[in-house]
Amino acid sequence: DIGYNMVILTVTDDNSNSDQCMSQVLVRDVTAPMLTCPGSATVQLSPTGTHTFELADFPGLTATDACLGLTYTFTPPIVYCEDAETTVDVVVVVSDASGNEDQCTIPTFVDDVTAPPIAGVCHDITIEFDYTGNAAINPDDVASIVDDECGQITLIDVTPNTWTGCVSVGQHLVTLTYEDNNGNLQTCGAIVTIEDNLKPDLECKATANVILDATTGCTTIDTSGLILSLYDNCGIERVDFQDMMTGALSQTVTYCCDDLGLNSVTIKAKDNNNNLSYCTVAINVIDDTAPVIDCTPLQRTHTADAGVCGFTMPGTGFDIQVTQPDNCPPVTLTHNYPAAPSTSTLAGATFPVGITIVDWVATDHSGNETLCSVEITITDDEAPTNTACPSNITASTSATSCGAVVSYAVPTFADNCDGTGLLGTLTNGYAPGTEFPLGTTTVTWEYTDLAGNGPATCSFTVTVNDDVNPVAMCQNSYTVSLDQDGNFEILVADINVASWDNCGQLVRKEISRDGVTFGGSVIVDCNDAGNAVTVTLEVEDSHGNTDQCVTIVQVVDDQVPDIECPGNFTVLNDAGQCSAVVTYNAPSVTDNCTYTVT
Template structure:
């Protein structure tokens, strides 16, 4: 018979296994027997990891054989992994990540373990913290550890601004957003927000204003840039003049006229200036005066308007003198007559004209004179008569005459024979003699006669002329 030792279990001491010593099997026989190993490894050998069966047999001289076996089990060592310390790096320039290499260690495990990672070493890690798990595995078991890889964004954004011009609206307001000023700001990890220190503008901001754009990236880093914002106003003021005015003159100078101030508005402010015409409350001359006003805002935008003030004159109302009756001037068959019509109503003062001028010489008779008053507002006429009467008698002049009777004892005279140059201011119309025929009864002197004169406008008898008759 043969007896083997009990099964043996050992821990490996290296990846080759472990040196294992065991008691040699014992053989007994009624005669004798010698144990002989037929399988396995000798005591003191290095047993590989795993189970090795050692088999022994004993054979006596008669050839009888007995066998026994036992196992030597060499167990591996489970791994015990060690992770690196937590890793902190900055993102690569211009990148929002970093390539990170690392290595966990494991020296305990038998057989040697294989280490794997949840994220392979040399991978690209985004900004932030990533937990990496390392796993060591061998035939015996598995062990894990973890560490963090923190990639920080240490790069500030690039802030880029552009200058702008904004126009105020009808309410005098303008606005900008940060995006209006931004002209391509960038960041390696991306822009989280844009902010402008001033977004609303009004009339008080006309001109150049400096604004600041703050660029914040997704990781809280900021950069700023400045821009010049020119606030402009292209909206002209509104301006309304009063309606046209028409009044009647109160004097030759015209009339005092008051009018409403033009109404003006602007999205900011404006000033009003009169550029033509006369101020309200002034004396406006006859005719039409154009009043022009101009409203100007602080940006130089202007609007103008005009209205007229028309001062109308008063048409004349002429008054003629009463009809005039005069006698002829002494020794004249006419008279120089003066007169004057009056006109005090017309504005402006009228000019009076006559179809026959005052002071003209009027012949005997009746003449109608027409007076006309004229000003810029109109014309008026009136008429009156001038009557010139001949109140002057003719001057009768006679001469004495001697006439001869003819063969029949007859003689005759005419008024012209007796007239010695009679005259009249208006002319002699006729002369007559009260005796024009003479005969023998009239021979001698002292024959009385009368010469009658009939002027143009009167009749005179001159008595007591004498004629001497000669037989």
């Protein structure tokens, strides 16, 4: 009712009669409200970064007044981001309808609790693995710069932020964590797509040699021997040869004889994420397999044709053969024997007796050669013959030697290879004009041809007979002394001086005193003492030829008799005599012959 109020006064009497009058009454409120304030308060900024104070911000803030219709005002009425996280003194004024006021100051902490925005912060990205197969991101890789209601946000981290191994190729959800200036956290999600766009690191040889198989003439290769290095961060799915004309892929390439020389081949490496690398290798296809030939036997032998000193090959028996197909045919066979009608065969070729070395060369289409040498031996198996041989010969020894000089014509021989009028070799006996010994000597001449055939033999005998008497030679005279027994044995050696025979040893030497009975010795005795005895020496050679000579032997007895006398002795005189009759033993005498003692 504050303000002017119209008041009607009605007066009624007891009889219900009434009357009215009107008056304006001014009602005034002059009593100020009573404000009760809290000691402090906290308010939170709105998502827009402001806060307008209102009564509800101050729990415990109350006011009483006699009248209703209180009005509150706050100074400052609004706080902003710059006030965030600070205490602001808020003056609260309460006014009633009559303009009566009361106020207080409340320390108010301004709190920013609004998280940074999500929209527009995170964005998807695509990254690549590095050379080692790893990938990583930073927070700013997936964040856009967006302001918070209270300023720029600060990026904290992003998780996950690293990937190892190419199994991680593809999409990954990451969470970005960031905050505003007042420490309010927020997260958002982004898709990180990891790609592997690195080509394989492929290095190949510039050139390579391919040796064709020795049997098939073809060789199949793969890429392993052509690649120097191959690396990929995510691994290799496959390596192939690629035909650059057709694009066809293959694990192997086969080269054959038609590919001899330089060829180009392309190698394609594909990693597990379809990245491709190429390299080109120059392939030099080589046939280094020499032809295989059969030269056996390396030594071939054939006898010479009859009557001649050589052999003419009627067929191909001396030719060599290609034992198996060459890997890159054809194969040409040639030899170096100039006497053959053709350089490809020895048919019709004439070979002399002896050893001929024929060199063969087998050459294939690639120029590979195989050499072998065949030793062809033509043997001369035809023995030589004797064309002139002497007959047996008989001769007598000479007077001064036990042999005879014999002359004869030297035998001659002929051979199909060595010729005619050939002189042989004396293998037994003696040459003509030389002395042959006593007896029969077989003279053998032989001829062996240069091929070792033979020998052809010429044999005859030379018989030398001994018809010459030996020569007996005696002492002219010889004196002997009888021994103590009155005897002396004259031996052959006492009479023989130098008896000899033209044929050497005498088989018998004997002596005799009567010229009839011969023996090894002659005995003389005392009967011959002082006399001359004739001793005959007879010698005989081995062929019964004999000879005699004589020696006059003087027999002497010069042995002195041996006498032994009794010893001295003493005797007494006979009784009455001035002497004694003495008896003693006669002296003892010995001699080789008869004697007289006086």
